[in-house]
Amino acid sequence: MIYFRSSRITIVLLVTLLGLFSCVNRRSSKTMNDAEILSFHQSLLTLDTHVDTPLRLKHSDIDLGQRHDPREIRSKLDFPRMDAGGLDAAFFAVWTAQGSRTEAGHAAVKQQAMEIIDQIEVSLAAYPQWSGLALRSGDASDFDQQGKHAIFLGMENGYPIGTDLTNIDLFYKRGIRYMTLCHTANNEICDSYTDTSEYDGLSPFGFQVVERMNQLGMIIDISHLSDAAVADVLAICKTPVIASHSCAKALCDHPRNISDTLLTKIAAQGGVVQMCLYGEYVKTPEPNLPRDSARAALEEKWGDPYKLSADKYLDYRIEEKAVNQLFPELLPTVADAVDHIDHMVKIMGIDHVGIGTDFDGGAALADCFDVSELPNITRELIHRGYSRTDIAKIWSGNLLRVFQKVEQFAHR
Ligand SMILES: [Zn+2]
Structure with a gap:
């Protein structure tokens, strides 16, 4: 410890040190040149919580090991482009469209979801040197250290659960680590944002679903839910929640986006909202x-x-x-999308915001058209003065913290 004889010397030294510190800070962010930005981006652990790439895998012209031109065929993600865009890990969405809520409908959609998972397994198995099915939060960095992409599974729509809680266990065993409780219509679990209110939130079965997901260690995803359903989830959920792909309603008044009131509540429980690149959620189209x-x-x-x-x-x-x-x-830009990050950080704090692109599910920005252009987001964050630590939180730190909390609750 160094003591100074006069308080004046102390003040002068403090001012000098503070000046030096802020200089280093500025140097570490705003003044980085393009090569430094790209190398910083590549050094980050990056995780995208929502891509609909499984929809593409059904088509024979998509091969995850080949680089595709997104303007030639509608593919936004493959391993060469993940490498080019410095994207380390992603949640593949096992999405099913809401159909008839009958026993036959539930049996058929359960089979369909199982087949989508089969297809993902086949696609990943073709490139073991490039990827693998990730099951634990720690796999994001473990796979990265092995030079592989961690591919996690999220289920978009709880429709395949039908009315049987044991289906949650079954899908957990297949690797599903988050479930978006519904899609664009109500199901047995809850009300959707685009349907008429049926339960005014969660159904009685939906309350049990949330409880079982907590017990198993499956993350609850509130993207697509009605505001009342989100409020119900927050009232009973024992762990923080995520919105895997949503933007801020205050900037773009789309029903899929989240109000400031709910953003505040999600943050208060430790949750994260993953900013999405779907054009209509980023900016109301002209x-x-x-x-x-x-x-x-x-x-x-x-x-x-x-x-x-x-x-x-x-x-x-x-x-x-x-x-x-x-x-x-006429697509929105990265600057428009990062406006949502700015707003959510203002409302929720830096520990509660992340990125879930929705690539292959309709997302595209003029200057971030596929995963290969993701460094443009990091560049914009740097130009707006976000520190390296903040950017690392946005790119995976915050989401992985929630994931760990969910795992710890299940294994307590
Ligand atoms: Zn969606």
Whole structure:
């Protein structure tokens, strides 16, 4: 310990030290050049909590080991582009559309979800040098140290649980580590944001589902839930929750986005909201009538392109490309998306915000069109003065803290 004879010397020294410290801090963020930013981004442990890549795996033209052009085919993630974009880990969404809530409907969707997981396992097994199925929070860094991408599973929509709690155990055993309780319509568990209120929140079964997820160590995802359902979850959940892909309603008034009141409550319980890159959640789209009518005509002519034969699909793609060239999509930018991070950090604090892109589920920004362009987010955060520590929290630290808390509760 050094003592100073006069308080004046102490003050002068303190001021000098503070000056030096802030200089180092500025040097560490705002003044970094592009090469330094990219190398900093590559050094981070990065985790995306929501990609719909399993939807693409069904199609034979997608191979996770090959680099695809996202403007040629609609794929936003493969291992070469994860490497290029410095994305270390991701939650693959096992998504199912809400269908009939009958015994037959529940049996069929359970089978469908199992088949999606089978398909993911096959796709990952083809590239053991590149990835593996991750099950524990610690796998994100463990896999990274082995030079592999940790692929976690999240289930988007609790529809495959049907009315049977033991299905949660079954899917946990298959690797599911978070479950978004519903999608765009109500199910047996809770009300969705886009459906009419059926339970005014969680159903009685939904309360049991939350309890079982807590016991098992499965993270509860509140993206897509009605505000009343989120409030119910927060009232009974024994662990922090996540919103795996949502933005702030104060900046973009979309029902999928989260109000400041709920953001505050989620943070108060230690949870995180993972900012999403889905255009309509980032910024209310400007009317683009020529494009909308050209796209509608295309849809009317071809129907669902994925149901077309290989030859017809190619013809469709030529026409679609022409429409996109004639009437380009007006996409929001990384700056628009980082505005949501700024806002959520202001409301929730730096420990409660992360990133869940929704790539392959419709997400795209003009300057972050696929995972290979993710360093642009880090660049924007640096230019806005976020410290290295803050950026590391946003890219995985906060989410992994929640994941660990959920695991610890189950194993207490
Ligand atoms: Zn979604």
